[in-house]
Amino acid sequence: MATASDISNRIIEAVMAQKLAPGARLGEQQLAMLFDCSRTIVREALTHLAARGIVTVSARRGWYLIEPSQDEAREAFEARRVIEMGLIRCTTTVNKAAIKQLKNHLTREKAAVKGKDVGLRSFLLGDFHVCLAECLGNSLLADTLRDFTARTTLIAMLYQSSHDAAQSCEEHVQIVEALEKGNLVLAERLMQSHIGSVQAALKLQAASGDPLAQLRSALSPLSPAQPKTAQELHTSVRKSGRKAAPSNDDSSTYLGALL
Known part of the structure; x- marks a missing residue:
């Protein structure tokens, strides 16, 4: 029967061999069956790994490998x-x-x-x-x-x-x-x-002083062109034969239309 140390060492080796991916779930019952031991021993091994910063636990997901920010x-x-x-x-x-x-x-x-x-x-x-x-x-x-x-x-x-x-x-x-x-x-x-x-060699984004930088970039307009002025919109719509939509400076309305 495997000990808690045996289990934690095997998990570390599997991680270093890239056989377990970040966020991989480590079910207590499955590990107990695999190593022919009690869930108490498995829980002890996982607790040790959590203290070492390799795994984490949540009430909803159970035990799983870390996904570092x-x-x-x-x-x-x-x-x-x-x-x-x-x-x-x-x-x-x-x-x-x-x-x-x-x-x-x-x-x-x-x-x-x-x-x-x-x-x-x-x-x-x-x-x-x-x-x-x-x-x-x-x-x-x-x-x-x-x-x-x-x-x-x-x-x-x-x-x-x-x-x-x-x-x-x-x-x-x-x-x-x-x-x-x-x-x-x-x-x-x-x-x-x-x-x-x-x-x-990692694909890490450069640190930014703007905490909303990633969200700001994701929600930016799809077109690189600057928003048209009211006169430009009127001219464009007149040429196309359509009526101009009412002007609205509320950015939330623009995002709602975009999304």
Whole structure:
């Protein structure tokens, strides 16, 4: 019988492999049947994931994977940038065993990039950052990064990331090469660039100071032409042989006609 930890770990792995989409419902009964356990254990697993910011719950929908807003997406990448750059900055030396472990991970990454298993490829690309934290000797940050990587994977799916897997793998290679040479300053700079390139590939709208910007854009007139003056309307209608509609400056009337 599966434990709550087993269930939460499987859900995290499925997210990182892009096998579960943002907003996917996680039914307690279905999970209990799948993992051959009680709903109490499932609820414990989901509660842990909710505390880690991966799932959420509502009285109407039940448990489901988060669907981060654009602001939450930016915050998640900023958090990863601070954590991963800080992790490298606090490192003094990287031993040979750690480099070997990282290179073994890169070997699996390269093979997955060339292969057809998209889920494995996605998981390994994200898990590199977890592996890096473990190799640099910080298991606490490794757990934190696992959650943030799962979250940014959901963000990448939600906002249709165009980031190339081969490019991401190559950037990982460059980071490890800098660590192997002991050039931690370069490794930190490469990590900053890497996270930035992943974030830049998301289809996020630029932040706006106008809270109604999106609604304003959606409800703008379909024609780019400026509204005609009363005289222009009179002339246009006279030429077409129709009577002019009564003038009304009420914008709500205009929207009602438009919609």
